[in-house]
Amino acid sequence: MQTYLVTAAAALAAAAVALLLVEVVHRVTRRLGRRSLLMTELTDHSHRAFQVAATVLAVQLAVRFTTLYAVGSPWRQVLLHALVLALIAAAAWLVASLLVVAEDTALARFRVDVPNNRHARRVRTQVVLLRRLTIAVIVVLALGVMLMTFPAVRGIGAGVLTSAGVVGVVAALAAQSLLGNVFAGLQLAFSDAVRLDDVVVVEGEWGRIEELTLSYVVVQIWDDRRLILPTSYFTSTPFQNWTRTEAAVLGTAEFDLDWAIPVQAMREELRRLCEGTELWDGRVCVLQVTDATGGLVKVRALVSAADAGSLWDLRCLVREHLVAWVRDQRPTALPRLRAEVGDTAGTPPWQAVQPRRPVRRQPDTEVPDDARVFGGSDDGEARSEAFVGREEHAEARR
Template identity: 60%
Template sequence: MSDFLNALLAVVLAAGTAIVLVEAVHWLLTRYARRSPLLSRLERTAHKPFLTTVTLFAVQQALRTATGEFPGRHEVLHILVILVIVSGAWLVGALLLVLEDMALSRWRTDVPDNRKARRVRTQVVMLRRVTVAVIVVLAFGVALMTFPAVRALGASLLASAGIISVVAAVAAQSTLANVFAGIQLAFSDAIRIDDVVVVEQEWGRIEEITLTYVALQVWDDRRLILPTSYFTTKPFQNWTRTGSAVLGTAEIDVDFGTAVEPLRAELRAVCESTELWDGRVCVLQVTDAVRGMVRLRALVSAHDAPSLWDLRCLVRERLVAWVWEHQREALPRYRAETPPAHDPGRPATITAVVPETDEDARVFSGGSDGESRGATFVGRPAPGAQP
């Protein structure tokens, strides 16, 4: 009975001392947390796991060293060892999550040019998932090794580890492929969180990347769930891999008699009147002229993909309205020509006057931006570039 009372007294003293020390440290962190974001996050996140770990460790050491034998002493110590392992894993995970949160807080994604921030965020989120999984597996394994029967089986398990690993790899081939693909995506920079992609003819934004699947938020708020191995084995379009600014087109078909220059001026006016345009590219070109119609393609640029979509719709709407109001005769039509009665064998002579076009009609020439784009496509140095 005296041994049991001594053990109870040792537990109370050890737990009380540990709680006092931890609360003192917590008070100091709270006092200086206003000056340091790191201390502030530690004070909020790591307080409970730190208190639990220190208290359990102090109780376990007190029972081990300061008490004699009492009924159930071995079982109690074994349970305390397991609890210390679990709480220690909780504490390590909390500390690592604090560091990862600090890394995320330094890279904001709510800025215009957030490509690097999105890459870092993707990698940190993937590392967080791997970290939690590794900590849980290690803690579970260490806790199992505290049982003598499990340690006795260790040698035989290691001897058959080769066969087991082969069987497990065959059984979980697709799952392991997705896991490795997820790690590859996190560090290959092929896709990042918030990237705008076109997958399976669906246009959307990368919402979440895990070790096994990628969630794509489609433009109409649907979610397309794809295995991570899809992005390592099949082609897809990434609109924002090197930057958020993108180019887009709006096409309309008009009659052969359409005056192009007024439409080009109207396109420039539309772009300059909206904040959706980023001021880089505003070009109108004739890209096709077959079957009695002329196809006009307006090429415009925007800061990001959502703005580009709205800008393309706006350009198409304004150009159609302008044609209807000012050049209604330019609407597409089908015509048949009848030769004159006095000379049925001689076709009418048509003289076309082609005016000189300005920079708004050129994509790969004319301006400094166009020259650089053209040089990139043909593989020659841009004008003015250093050799």
């Protein structure tokens, strides 16, 4: 009983000394690292793991050296084995916390709350997936090392290695869907096909990539629903990514109107609307007649915004404003079906209504910038080069 009390007292003393030393190191590190993000992260995230690992190591050493007289005793072997298992688990926890600190420190250099954050979102996506993968690897390795401390497990190791090929084939066939999603997650992380906070259209739903793991992707739909898809979906199914290169996007608003619509006046009204709202980013404001069949003309307004949310609001604003403008200012351009009866030699009655203000008509050879998608403005010139080619674009300008 006296020897047991000595061992217990030594273990408690060792634990107290270890806790005291860890607390001193913690306070010194916090004071010296006030201006260092790495030191701050270490004191916040790795303190508890370091405390547990140091305490278990101190207790294990105290028990080992105070029980040398009972080397062959069963209780000593069981106690030391339990302490070794605890030390392996604590060391794995400490290593995982150090990796998390390193990843958080690296992520702090890349801000995602700025307008041009494509590179930052790409790095964040890769680091988050690597964090999940490294933690999983650390847990598996720790469990393997803990199992190898049992003599029975080491004895069957040779048999396991000889049958590893068969077991691997069976496991691959049984978990091919899971492994496929894991490899798809790694492919998404390093292929830059999709990143966190990307705006995508999947399954007919418009939303934002909220979470990306090795097995599934969570898409936050615009109405706060969540669409959960396997990562293999994004490597095997086409989807739209609105923010892969930049957040600025284009959008359209289409109108079916009568042939009496004054296109140039409507174009000028669209320009005034865009210049008077903060939703427009100043790049593209184009109005064109894209079709003229079935007794109606299809007028398309093409506008641009800095992000997908602003674009949606801008498209709705364009529809509301131009619908009201046509109804109030150009009622003869409302969609209609005509049936003319009588003498058609004179002026048709439907042309009797005159616009409230004269429309300034441009020469047929002069095409305004807001009537061209490929050309006119700097953004239109760049779009023309991208879709037509530099040589063809230069020849067209000549």
